[in-house]
């Protein structure tokens with residue numbers, strides 16, 4: 001392993017924490033006696049659905065843009081995303097005085113486009129079927145000198161996402177296990193780094209949709225597996241392959257990768273709505289669903305942390321999920 005692949009370190013997580021102090025919300029840690037009784041453990045939900053922009057993505061985006069030189073920031077930042085990363089980058093850029101351009105598919109939900117424009121970003125549309133967004137991004141980069149902010153495979157993104165788990169440990173103390181939603185692995189790699197600095201006992205688990213278990217396959221085989229576009233309601237976790245920077249950290253610090261089904265996600269989403277009065281998007285339910293549906297063996301009264309990653313879901317879609325007879 002090269003020295004570079006061992007980065008970022010826990011010290012980088014602390015630096016990200018300092019950058020985010022007073023800017024990111026210190027999101028609440030919620031508990032539910034009903035959930036604890038149901039699973040036979042003490043569960044602590046770190047609620048990033050209440051983060052600025054509605055998901056943890058703001059943490060990494062802000063940390064990455066704050067780490068740029070003034071000259072780079074003056075050129076502006078660029079991102080491609082149809083989801084929470086778009087809003088995180090747009091908001092972080094505005095707060096740091098940088099221009100942001102977000103490349104979104106032309107069929108992206110109108111609510112997401114509106115929210116991203118609302119944070120002051122310019123939205124450029126592309127046709128998913130005929131155009132390649134990386135080519136468009138490269139072209140804009142060449143013409144304008146704008147800096148690309150990647151969604152997960154970047155050291156500053158990873159150490160920014162790590163601050164959610166850092167806050168959780170600081171608030172509740174030692175944990176036996178930490179469950180983390182998993183797409184490209186920025187949140188998981190970061191959470192594992194935070195655990196490595198703040199806990200001596202905590203096992204860290206990544207949870208991805210069963211239909212898109214590329215990281216589970218990669219973790220088992222020891223090299224990055226790329227899959228075809230998966231079908232799952234967890235739209236924030238449909239990445240086709242884990243990152244080249246996130247994977248070595250996951251291999252080194254994560255205990256295992258678990259999966260849950262869409263039906264299990266819906267059950268957990270309903271639990272959050274009905275019993276905890278909070279809206280969580282499907283992807284945000286991954287960690288909690290793994291605990292609720294027995295994906296890990298729980299010993300009585302173990303202390304389990306869960307990162308609830310976001311709450312941005314189209315209302316019509318959400319109400320459809322809630323009314324499904326599952």
Ligand SMILES: *Cc1c(COP(=O)(O)O)cnc(C)c1O
Pocket residue numbers: 055056057083084085151152161181182183184185186187188236237281283284309310311
């Ligand atoms: C992006 C996202 C994830 C996955 O994060 P990665 O760092 O790509 O693994 C999980 N949940 C939500 C709500 C997200 O927006």
